[in-house]
Amino acid sequence: MSFPDITGEIRAAAPELRGTLAANAPSAPLTWFRAGGPVQALFTPADEADLAHLLAALPDEIPVTVVGLGSNLLVRDGGLPGVLVRLAKGFAQIAVEGLRVEAGAGAADVKVARAAAEAGVDGLAFLRGIPGAIGGALAMNAGAYGGEVKDVLVAARGLDRRGRAATFTNEEMGFSYRHCAVPDDVIFTHATFEGRPGEPAAILAAMNEITEKRSTTQPVSTRTGGSTFANPGGPGGSPKAWELIDAAGCRGLSRGAAQVSELHCNFLVNHGGASAADIEALGEEVRRRVRETSGVELRWEIRRVGVG
Incomplete structure (x- = not known):
């Protein structure tokens, strides 16, 4: 169409x-x-x-x-x-001054983590474990491996639906688990982070550990969208989404070419040729089975937009 x-x-x-x-x-x-x-x-x-x-x-x-x-x-x-x-090349700038890291909303999380590490700024290594760019990380208070955006953000800048610029402090972002309270019509364009002093070699070694963990526990080399559902227990809490999905017998469940990852069952993967409808319907089937087996309503982390 x-x-x-x-x-x-x-x-x-x-x-x-x-x-x-x-x-x-x-x-x-x-x-x-x-x-x-x-x-x-x-x-x-x-x-x-x-x-x-x-x-x-x-x-x-x-x-x-x-x-x-x-x-x-x-x-x-x-x-x-x-x-x-x-948001592409025009929003991908990264600069480090002292302990502060300035990043455009289109900058890849991993590149921000690496720039900070090479400058001896600790506290941002967790971004290595988050697929995507800074704008999305701001919007959902992204986190992994013991860190969240709320822990290191000083302020974020964005444009509202009328093109008016505004700056939001960490407090004004209204962060909670995988959520920020800034109006949905705001498009984030820039972020200022602040870390703490560290040794580049030690920070890079920690990032390498994250890389290794991801490659052995997540389907990072496939067509996937990252974590599909938020953990009902919050960061570090229990139960975790993957535990509920596994207990509901969904590991390896498929619909067409879409499948619940065998490696990490909170990831949906497209093995080639899956439609968006296949992927979304598979996710909804997972939610249904988890609801029936545990009574827990899983919340999508993947943004689903457009018309069916």
């Missing part, structure tokens, strides 16, 4: 756009699942000012969605109406 082409309308409303704008762009190459329908309009802004120009000019009735590296995004097979903003 395809959507009506709205790129002409967008360019007329925002004639000074400098980024790329494409109609009915495929979404599958933008997500780690490599599945999903077309995007009505895909916009890759040149920088924050370019994005602000678009948002200020875009009619209110046109919805806006944002993607970074696409690690935890599933676009349904019917496609995504409106504009999908992709």
